[in-house]
Amino acid sequence: MNLQSFCEGIRLNPEARQLLLDFQKDEAGYQQHKQQFYNDRLSFFDAVKQSSNYRQLFLYLYVRFAIDAYEEYVIRGIEEQIYFDTFSDIGLWCSNCKRDFGEYGIQEYDWLSEHIQLRLFKLGRLQFQPCVFDRELEVEGKKISKHQIVLGVHIPSGESLEAQQVEESFERAREFFRGITPIFICNSWMLYPNLSEVLQPSSNIMQFQKKFSIYQVDHEARQAEERIFNKLCSDPSEYDELSSLQRNAKAYLMAGKKLGTGFGIKI
Structure with a gap:
């Protein structure tokens, strides 16, 4: 090379x-x-x-x-x-x-x-990273142990989040990391439950969120603002409105509400 x-x-x-x-x-x-x-x-x-x-x-x-x-x-x-x-x-x-x-x-x-x-490796639309789970948890009747190796999921920007491409990425990860039980975890603004007040249920982001069981929420994190507006402002009125997502998110923030992050797990 x-x-x-x-x-x-x-x-x-x-x-x-x-x-x-x-x-x-x-x-x-x-x-x-x-x-x-x-x-x-x-x-x-x-x-x-x-x-x-x-x-x-x-x-x-x-x-x-x-x-x-x-x-x-x-x-x-x-x-x-x-x-x-x-x-x-x-x-x-x-x-x-x-x-x-x-x-x-x-x-x-x-x-x-x-x-x-x-x-870390990018397999199709998503990136995956083996990591150690930090707690004990039961999801859909399946127990995940503290210190168990799971697969962290990251969502690079710059591409659409089409449902088919997302599912293909998960399938590729199951094959690529054959020695690891296919349990996926993700910490992202896209998993913040209250996004349902900003986005339509049919949106790619909300469809992605539905793939995970949310087990923790951070209401104070400002990752959503960083990702949606490419900057952080103390006054949300200063944010751009160049897309429907920006317009809706800005209105939501100006109403005194917050956009945090969610921690999700997918079995």
Whole structure:
């Protein structure tokens, strides 16, 4: 895997590609960063953030790390499309960085480190990540033990959430993680029960929510506002109204109500 093939595979923005081609980093310095990343991730973050262009440096390093990780994908027999789909998140967050900070780079360096370490995979529409369940729970007559390995579900932005694509992702996850009991957990604004006051029951988000049994709610979380409006404002009247979801969510918030997150489990 080389830089050009990787950038084409994840469909990285042409301007971001040029940034990578122009980036100056000696090989010894790269290897030092790589060793620090795998030995002590937090100190690696701190070291990179000392750079004046740390967002561009994170982008350069993560692309290099991802290219190096290709060999491990091959060893494990994971198909190339899953590799590109998984690391397409780099392109997504690179574009978000441009939107939020006016420059191509990576700000979500902690999140993307999971992909680099092969702890998370995108299988169709959804991302999946083996994790340890934090409690005992009984759902639909089935007991889930504390510390049991389950599959965390993440919903990347930028694509529709069609029911068929969602179900295909769950099926792919059951096959991909054959050694793990197919119990799925998800913490997302899309699972907030009161979304039913904002969205139609037929909406893709509400159909997705119906797949889960909600076992906990955080009314104070503001992830919904971040995802719907791409920013946080102390005064909801400042939010945009560029889509029906934004209009409905803004009206809901201006009425003094909250949009939190839900914790759901799917057996």
